[in-house]
Amino acid sequence: MHKPDVTVAVLGAGPAGLVAARSLAAVGVDVAIVDGGAPAGRHGIESFPASGAPLAAEIGMLELLCSVSDGPAASMHLSWRDATEQRIFEGEGPLLLDREAMHAALRQDAITKGCRLIASRVREVRSDRLGADVLLETGRLTAELVIDARGRVARAHAGDDLVALPFQAMAHENPHKMFLEAQVDGWLWAASTPGDSLHGAVFLASNMLAGTTQETRNGLVAAALSGMRLVSGAQLHQMGRPVAAGFSAADEPVAAARHILIGDAAIARDPIASHGVVHAIRSGVQAAVAACTILDKQTDSRAALAFLRHKHSQTVQAARIATDAAYADQSLHDSAFWRQRRKELVRSAPANTSDVVPVAIELTRAPVLNEDRIRWAPAIALPETSDFFIAHGTIKAVDVAAASRPAASLETIAKRLARSHNIRCVADVIETLCAGGALPQAGVAA
Secondary structure, three states, X not given: OOOOOEEEEEEOOOHHHHHHHHHHHHOOOOEEEEEOOOOOOOOOEEEEOHHHHHHHHHOOXXXXXXXXXXXXXXXXXXXXXXXXXXXXOXXXXXXXXXXXXXXXXXXXXXXXXXXXXXXXXXXXXXXOOOOXXXXXXXXXXXXXXXXXXXXXXXXXXXXXXXXXXXXXXXXXXXXXXXXXXXXXXXXXXXXXXXXXXXXXXXXXXHHHHOOOOHHHHHHHHHHHHHOOOOOOOOXXXXXXXXXXXXXXXXXXXXXXXXXXXXXXXXXXXXXXXXXXXXXXXXHHHHHHHHHHHHHOOOOOHHHHHHHHHHHHHHXXXXXXXXXXXHHHHOOOOOOHHHHHHOOOOOOOOOOOOOOOOOEOOOOEEEEEEEOOEEEEXXXXXXXXXXXXXXXXXXXXXXXXXXXXXXXXXXXXXXHXXXXXXXXXXXXXXXXXXXXXXXXXXOOOXX
């Protein structure tokens, strides 16, 4: 095989792709970012919650994010239930990021760290177990590995049932406020910024927009703004193009052994329950670690691919639960739009403890991040949480499996573990295994 043009080709220069690229370049990997230009139409402000700050700080990005923010939101105003609500953040609100400035700063940061930038659209990706060919509008690029961060266009998916209409409006509001409002046929998110500007998006069912003109869409956004309960007198200034916004997830985040999907290409979250920038950063970091493992001839690349699949499954499950919970929480309107999205929240019933069932716990293996590589570790599968138990305190998965041989009741397993481990640690492990569905009984007295 001929020497590839680049070690890793990152397709797409959104936050997920740029985080992956800069992380790889920082450890000496030869990276090229392929991007055909940022799509127009997104709203101008992104919110970045305080919960994402530790991750951003860990990878050296927090200062960059702060530099493209006018500061944190001071309050959130909601018209989501029968009565309006106000939440004061007291200095710990999400950062309100200038979206365009954030993309520009991330791109420059990646270039500074040594990434090459190729301005071209991608036509096709062909991959096998040895590498990948990326067919561009401007030619061809070969790589050992492709990280695909092109968003929803990177994969075929069902039509989105939710569309965002981004806007900028003028409104006499103090800056650093966020607004979330349920309306009869959709919902609206916005943030106020200095200069009496209001940036946000109206989210509507896609069938409402089928065949509409720009003039009609302008009218829909203007009507949504005039109908706001939380802001009065907002006047539409300009509007971007419609953007698909419904929840969408790839069945498989590993398109091929040398072609992985990240960010919105893997999971496009519904904005109602999404911290999109945090999701993108986390996805980019995970992809970089997986890429280092795949490229390292001393490690098992299958562990990296299993790691990506596992994280994908966890994220899909969490996103679906959060989305369903957010829509179910809305009680202001009972229209066709809301009935279509309101799902009954399914909660697991307590396990039946009337019968004591002897169990013998089976070991499997899980992909685990160990320093800067992903490796296999003995584990116990937790089907209810799509996770694994590996260790807690001094108790490892192999200890639990050994304590269940010969097959025994949950109480007996706990007693066997307690012979050499702290009883509180034993209780925590048993609770974790029960909650995760690894054991048929609900618990045991400590």
